[in-house]
Amino acid sequence: DAGVIQSPRHEVTEMGQEVTLRCKPISGHNSLFWYRQTMMRGLELLIYFNNNVPIDDSGMPEDRFSAKMPNASFSTLKIQPSEPRDSAVYFCASRYDAGNSPLHFGNGTRLTVT
């Protein structure tokens, strides 16, 4: 099993540019989660999907952030326009929707907005 695959691993962009982060969950997992991690705020849940449907996006910081899951094997998190305060590590994670099923994390995307 390849695990959760995220791309790119690193992204450096200028303020105002659009950023798209990509995630391929583990095959068979039906829940997908996007997190943001910073030293100040820890690991924050941004949005999660169940069976490709967004269930809770209350963690999305503002309208500049959007996420989609067009099918069971692909999700994107988009920031438009990006700002320096968006600099963080963004993790995607997936799990099978059952009580004791753990979350499996991708390696993350380190985003730097200058």
Place this chain on the structure above:
Amino acid sequence: GQNIDQPTEMTATEGAIVQINCTYQTSGFNGLFWYQQHAGEAPTFLSYNVLDGLEEKGRFSSFLSRSKGYSYLLLKELQMKDSASYLCAAPTYGQNFVFGPGTRLSVLP
């Protein structure tokens, strides 16, 4: 809603035992998870508790008391490689997988 609390930092000596606590308040308890995260890496799954009591897995054990909203992770025979952050999470029935702030453990020689 959910409220999860953990100590921010802990320090221990190689070979010792350390206990990392986690308190939670959640509507609709569905088990408690512990994760380990080394600096610059992704979190990895350590343990899961849904019933009261101690679950042992090698050098790591995890305890749960549902009536007290309390869990701890016990690390025995500490090694330098155990220096990491340890995060607990108590997802609700809605599967909202929210993590606590994490405890950064430093193991000293």
